Amino acid sequence: MPPPRKIIIDTDPGQDDAVAILLALASPELDVLGITAVAGNVPLARTEENVRKICELAGRRDMAVYAGADRPLTRDLVTAEYLHGVTGLDGPDLPAPTMPLQAMHGADFIVETLRNAAPGSVTLCTLGPLTNIALALQQAPEIAAAIAEIVSMGGGFFEGGNVTPAAEFNIYVDPEAAVIVFGSGVPVTLIPLDVTHQCLTTQARLDAFYALGTTAGTAVGELLSFFERYDEAKYGTDGGPLHDPCVIAWLLTPEIFGGKLINVEVETASRLTQGMTVADWWGVTDRVPNVRYLRDVDADAFFQLLVEHIRLL
Ligand code: BDR
Ligand code: CA
Numbered sequence: 376m377p378p379p380r381k382i383i384i385d386t387d388p389g390q391d392d393a394v395a396i397l398l399a400l401a402s403p404e405l406d407v408l409g410i411t412a413v414a415g416n417v418p419l420a421r422t423e424e425n426v427r428k429i430c431e432l433a434g435r436r437d438m439a440v441y442a443g444a445d446r447p448l449t450r451d452l453v454t455a456e457y458l459h460g461v462t463g464l465d466g467p468d469l470p471a472p473t474m475p476l477q478a479m480h481g482a483d484f485i486v487e488t489l490r491n492a493a494p495g496s497v498t499l500c501t502l503g504p505l506t507n508i509a510l511a512l513q514q515a516p517e518i519a520a521a522i523a524e525i526v527s528m529g530g531g532f533f534e535g536g537n538v539t540p541a542a543e544f545n546i547y548v549d550p551e552a553a554v555i556v557f558g559s560g561v562p563v564t565l566i567p568l569d570v571t572h573q574c575l576t577t578q579a580r581l582d583a584f585y586a587l588g589t590t591a592g593t594a595v596g597e598l599l600s601f602f603e604r605y606d607e608a609k610y611g612t613d614g615g616p617l618h619d620p621c622v623i624a625w626l627l628t629p630e631i632f633g634g635k636l637i638n639v640e641v642e643t644a645s646r647l648t649q650g651m652t653v654a655d656w657w658g659v660t661d662r663v664p665n666v667r668y669l670r671d672v673d674a675d676a677f678f679q680l681l682v683e684h685i686r687l688l
Contacts, residue, residue, distance in 0.1 A: 387415030387503030443481025
């Protein structure tokens with residue numbers, strides 16, 4: 376087996392972030408160097424605490440967890456308690472964490488880790504607004520050389536938006552950060568709503584997590600049972616979209632996804648479309664391709680991968 380791929384997870388848990396973290400921690404193919412929390416679904420004090428709750432659920436009290444930005448680069452924070460509940464992890468009754476939070480700021484951890492890393496050796500996995508990554512790139516642009524790839528859940532084009540008709544939540548919360556990341560020259564893989572809306576937590580799929588009969592399996596079932604309620608009502612589907620674990624699944628099984636390298640720009644000025652990811656899928660502009668934009672996924676294979684890995688925790 377090749378050496379595990381080094382990754383940093385940047386996240387705003389969020390039930391779907393939690394399942395993504397569990398998937399990563401269950402994967403021997405991945406070496407999680409640290410986890411940085413960002414304000415997003417809920418304020419930073421909640422997201423960093425939630426990261427530690429999930430690490431403890433996975434039996435990884437040794438994981439280095441950092442708190443990063445408590446607000447977007449230039450805007451007021453927008454949160455999503457209507458979807459995630461007031462804690463951000465409503466659903467299971469997870470104990471308050473006792474493992475430590477690292478003293479260093481999350482963006483500083485990213486800078487320091489990448490400064491000491493070999494060229495192209497670390498993958499950044501982003502599950503929330505891109506504030507911490509943008510701060511790190513602004514602070515030390517030379518770190519771009521150490522990044523293998525930024526794999527990011529965010530945006531949407533063919534599906535439209537989920538927080539406004541045009542914008543997806545992670546990009547909407549901090550569009551200026553997304554502009555910096557997509558313009559950094561680092562290879563970016565974007566996993567938009569066009570993909571994640573194909574990954575529905577149907578009752579049969581939730582049952583497979585409960586059927587594991589493990590603490591982690593039951594917690595995933597409870598997290599996703601809570602998480603899907605808002606979206607089931609909104610979209611009228613059996614199950615809601617499972618967004619963030621797609622980022623980790625891309626690292627493990629890229630063959631179940633389809634997409635292509637295109638230009639993606641982020642709208643920051645328009646009242647109606649701020650935070651929109653304008654994806655030039657058909658190549659109708661001469662703008663330089665900067666993002667590998669995924670559009671398809673084998674959803675059954677994705678959920679099979681998830682269940683097989685959660686089983687290992
Ligand atoms: C994204 O927004 C958050 O609510 C989810 O955790 C996911 O990262 C989906 O738009
Ligand atoms: Ca998230």
